[in-house]
Amino acid sequence: MREPTRDQALRIYRTMHLIRRFEERVAECFAAAEIPGFIHLAVGQESVPATVCALLERDDLVGATHRGHGQVLAKGAEPRRVMAELFGRATGYCRGKGGSMHLCAMDLGVLGTNGVVGANLPIAVGTALAAQVRATRQVTVGFFGDGAANTGAAHEALNLAAVWDLPVVFVCENNLYAEFTPQAVHTKGTSIAARAAAYGMRGVQVDGNDVPALFDAAAEAVDAARSGAGPTLLEAMTYRWRGHHEGDPMAYRAKDELEAWRAKDAIPRFRAWLVERGMLAADEDERLVGAVAAEVDDATEFARRSPWPAPEAALEDVHA
Amino acid sequence: MPEVRYVKAIADALAEEMARDERVIVLGEDVGAPGGTFGATRGLYQQFGKERVRDTPISETAIVGAAIGAAVAGLRPVVEVMFMDFIATCWDQVVNQMAKMRYMFGGQVRLPLVVRTHTGAGLNAGPQHSGSLEAWAVHVPGLKVVMPATPADAKGLLKAAIRDDNPVLVLENKTLYAMKGEVPAGEHVTPLGRAEVRRGGSDVTIVALSRMVGEALRAAETVAAEGISAEVIDPRTLAPLDRDTILASVAKTGRLVVAHEAWAPCGVGAEIIALAAEHRGAPRVPRGASEGGGVWGAMSGPPTLMVRRVTPPHTPVPFSPPMEKLWLPDAARIAAAVREVMG
Ligand SMILES: Cc1ncc(C[n+]2csc(CCOP(=O)(O)OP(=O)(O)O)c2C)c(N)n1
Ligand SMILES: [Mg+2]
Numbered sequence: 001m002r003e004p005t006r007d008q009a010l011r012i013y014r015t016m017h018l019i020r021r022f023e024e025r026v027a028e029c030f031a032a033a034e035i036p037g038f039i040h041l042a043v044g045q046e047s048v049p050a051t052v053c054a055l056l057e058r059d060d061l062v063g064a065t066h067r068g069h070g071q072v073l074a075k076g077a078e079p080r081r082v083m084a085e086l087f088g089r090a091t092g093y094c095r096g097k098g099g100s101m102h103l104c105a106m107d108l109g110v111l112g113t114n115g116v117v118g119a120n121l122p123i124a125v126g127t128a129l130a131a132q133v134r135a136t137r138q139v140t141v142g143f144f145g146d147g148a149a150n151t152g153a154a155h156e157a158l159n160l161a162a163v164w165d166l167p168v169v170f171v172c173e174n175n176l177y178a179e180f181t182p183q184a185v186h187t188k189g190t191s192i193a194a195r196a197a198a199y200g201m202r203g204v205q206v207d208g209n210d211v212p213a214l215f216d217a218a219a220e221a222v223d224a225a226r227s228g229a230g231p232t233l234l235e236a237m238t239y240r241w242r243g244h245h246e247g248d249p250m251a252y253r254a255k256d257e258l259e260a261w262r263a264k265d266a267i268p269r270f271r272a273w274l275v276e277r278g279m280l281a282a283d284e285d286e287r288l289v290g291a292v293a294a295e296v297d298d299a300t301e302f303a304r305r306s307p308w309p310a311p312e313a314a315l316e317d318v319h320a
Numbered sequence: 321m322p323e324v325r326y327v328k329a330i331a332d333a334l335a336e337e338m339a340r341d342e343r344v345i346v347l348g349e350d351v352g353a354p355g356g357t358f359g360a361t362r363g364l365y366q367q368f369g370k371e372r373v374r375d376t377p378i379s380e381t382a383i384v385g386a387a388i389g390a391a392v393a394g395l396r397p398v399v400e401v402m403f404m405d406f407i408a409t410c411w412d413q414v415v416n417q418m419a420k421m422r423y424m425f426g427g428q429v430r431l432p433l434v435v436r437t438h439t440g441a442g443l444n445a446g447p448q449h450s451g452s453l454e455a456w457a458v459h460v461p462g463l464k465v466v467m468p469a470t471p472a473d474a475k476g477l478l479k480a481a482i483r484d485d486n487p488v489l490v491l492e493n494k495t496l497y498a499m500k501g502e503v504p505a506g507e508h509v510t511p512l513g514r515a516e517v518r519r520g521g522s523d524v525t526i527v528a529l530s531r532m533v534g535e536a537l538r539a540a541e542t543v544a545a546e547g548i549s550a551e552v553i554d555p556r557t558l559a560p561l562d563r564d565t566i567l568a569s570v571a572k573t574g575r576l577v578v579a580h581e582a583w584a585p586c587g588v589g590a591e592i593i594a595l596a597a598e599h600r601g602a603p604r605v606p607r608g609a610s611e612g613g614g615v616w617g618a619m620s621g622p623p624t625l626m627v628r629r630v631t632p633p634h635t636p637v638p639f640s641p642p643m644e645k646l647w648l649p650d651a652a653r654i655a656a657a658v659r660e661v662m663g
Pocket of ligand 1: 066067115116117118144145146147148175177178179244349378380402406409
C-alpha cells in the first residue's frame with residue numbers, strides 16, 4: 001500500500017478544502033447573479049481531483065470535464081484567475097471567452113474543462129501520444145463521469161490508449177448520476193472499471209471518498225503510465241451534493257441518499273487519518289482552513305474588481 | 321386563443337401526437353422521468369410510460385442511429401439532442417445514414433423520424449452550447465429542416481414533422497422556450513415548406529430566422545417611424561424553402577435584408593440572397609422546365625437588388641456578457657442594415 005508523504009497528504013487535505021470553499025463561493029456568486037451562464041459544482045467530489053493531482057508533476061497534463069473547477073484548481077491553477085474566468089472578466093484564464101465549461105491553463109498542463117461530454121478523453125489520448133513520441137515521461141489524466149463513460153468518444157479513446165500503451169490515466173468520477181438520470185437507467189451493471197478488462201488495460205474501482213485508498217490506486221496508475229506500462233481505468237465512487245447544475249431542484253433523488261453520502265464526506269475522514277498519524281495538529285488545521293478561506297475571499301474580490309473584457313475582444317484569437 | 325409557452329407548446333404537440341399514433345416514441349437524455357432539461361417532454365413519461373418515453377445514456381450516435389432503425393422498422397421516433405452543438409457527435413448518423421438512406425436504397429425505405437434540438441446564443445452558455453448550425457443541415461439533401469420562432473409554430477411544425485414520412489430536424493431556440501404566445505386551440509398543424517409574412521411592407525424585405533424574427537419585427541417598427549415600410553418574412557421551414565413567398569416579396573421591394581444567428585459564410589442568408597440574385601430581372605413569362613422549373617422564370621424579379629446580411633461575427637460564441645452582446649445580432653443592427661439598403 002502506497003501512502004502519501006506528509007507533504008502530499010497535507011497538500012491533498014488543503015486542496016480538498018480549497019475546492020469545497022471555492023465551489024460554495026461560486027454557488028453564492030451565481031445565486032447573486034455575479035456569475036453568468038451554466039455552472040456545475042463538484043461539492044462532495046473534491047477528494048478525487050485533489051488526490052489524483054497530488055501525484056502529478058507540473059508538466060503533466062489534465063483533461064477536465066464540465067464539472068471541472070476542482071480538477072483545474074487541483075492541478076495548480078490560481079483561484080483568482082479561475083474565479084475571474086467564471087465572472088467573465090478579462091483577467092480570467094481565458095479572458096472571458098470560455099467561462100466555467102471552457103477553463104484552460106495550458107502552462108499548468110490544464111487542457112481545459114469541456115462542454116461536450118466525453119470529448120476531453122480523445123484529446124487526453126493525444127497529449128499522451130505526444131509524450132510517448134517525444135519520450136517526455138509526462139502523464140496525462142483524463143477525468144470523466146459515469147455518464148461520459150457511455151459516449152462513443154470514451155470508448156474510442158480507451159481502446160486507442162490501450163492498444164498504443166499510452167501514458168494516460170482515465171479517472172472516472174462516478175457520482176451515480178448523469179444529469180438527472182441515475183446510473184441504473186443509463187448503464188447495466190455497477191462497475192465501469194470492469195470494462196477495462198475488455199480494453200486490455202488495468203481497471204480499479206475504489207471508494208473515491210477514501211483518500212488513502214484512492215491515493216494507493218492512483219499512485220500505481222500514475223507510476224504505470226510514467227514507466228511505459230500503459231493506461232489504467234480508475235473508477236472513483238463518489239457523490240455530488242449539489243444539483244447537476246446550479247438551479248437544479250434535484251427532484252430525482254431522495255434526501256436520505258444525500259444524507260448517507262454526506263456522512264461519507266472525505267474531508268473529515270481524511271482529517272481523522274492525518275490526526276491519527278500525527279500529521280495535523282488542531283491549530284494547524286485551523287490555520288489551514290483559515291488560509292484557504294482567505295484565499296477564496298481574495299479570489300472573489302479579485303474577480304469582482306477585475307475589468308470586463310472589451311466587447312471587441314470577441315473578435316480575437318480565432319486563428320493563430 | 322390561449323396563451324402558451326413555447327416549451328409547453330412542444331410538450332403539447334408531443335403528447336397529442338403520441339395519443340394519436342402509438343408508433344410515436346420519444347428518446348433522449350433526461351427526456352423521461354425528468355421531463356427534459358428545458359421541460360419540453362414534461363409529463364410524457366407519466367402519461368405514456370417508459371416503453372414509449374425513454375431516457376437514454378449519453379450516446380448520441382446510438383440514440384440517433386436507433387431512431388433511424390426504429391423508423392425503418394415501423395415506428396415514428398422523436399429524438400431529442402440536448403443542444404444542437406452536440407449533434408456534431410452523431411453527424412454521421414444524420415448525414416450519411418438518415419439523409420441518404422431512402423435515396424441510395426432506391427426508395428425502399430421511409431424514415432418518419434424527427435430530431436428535435438435547440439440553437440441559439442444569449443444565455444452566456446459559451447462556445448459549445450450556443451451554436452446555430454442550421455446551415456449544416458440545410459446543405460444536405462434528404463433532410464427537412466424547420467426553425468419555429470413562435471409557440472404556435474413550435475407546436476404546429478413539430479406536429480407536421482412527426483406526421484411527415486421523411487427525417488425532419490426541428491431546430492428550436494433555447495431563449496424562446498419561456499416565450500408566451502397564442503396557440504390555436506384544438507388540432508393545429510403548420511404545413512412544412514410554407515413561410516409566414518409576419519408583417520407586410522413595400523420598401524424592403526427582411527427574412528429572419530428563429531429568434532431573429534422578433535428582432536426583425538422590432539426593427540421594422542423602428543424604421544416605420546422613419547417612413548420605411550419593411551416586410552418581415554419568417555421562412556419557418558428552411559428545407560424545403562418557400563421560395564415563392566420570398567421571391568414575391570423581393571420582386572416588390574428590390575431590397576433584401578437577411579438576419580440569423582448562424583455565421584454568414586455559406587449560411588441560409590447567403591442561400592436566400594443567391595436565390596433572389598438569380599431571379600433579378602427574370603422575365604414575367606414562364607420559360608419552361610428546362611430553365612430550372614419551379615418558380616424560376618415564373619415571376620418577375622426586381623430590376624435592381626440591394627442586399628445586406630445581419631449575422632454575428634465569424635467567431636465562436638464568446639462566454640462573457642459584453643462580448644456575447646457584441647456577437648449577437650439584434651433589432652438595432654437589422655434596422656441599420658435596412659437603412660443601408662434604402663440608400
Ligand atoms: C455530447 C454531450 N451530450 C450531452 C451533454 C449534456 N450533458 C452535460 S453534463 C451531462 C451529464 C454528464 O454526466 P457525467 O458524465 O456522469 O458527469 P457529471 O455531470 O455527473 O459530473 C450531460 C448529459 C453534453 N454536454 N455533451
Ligand atoms: Mg455522473
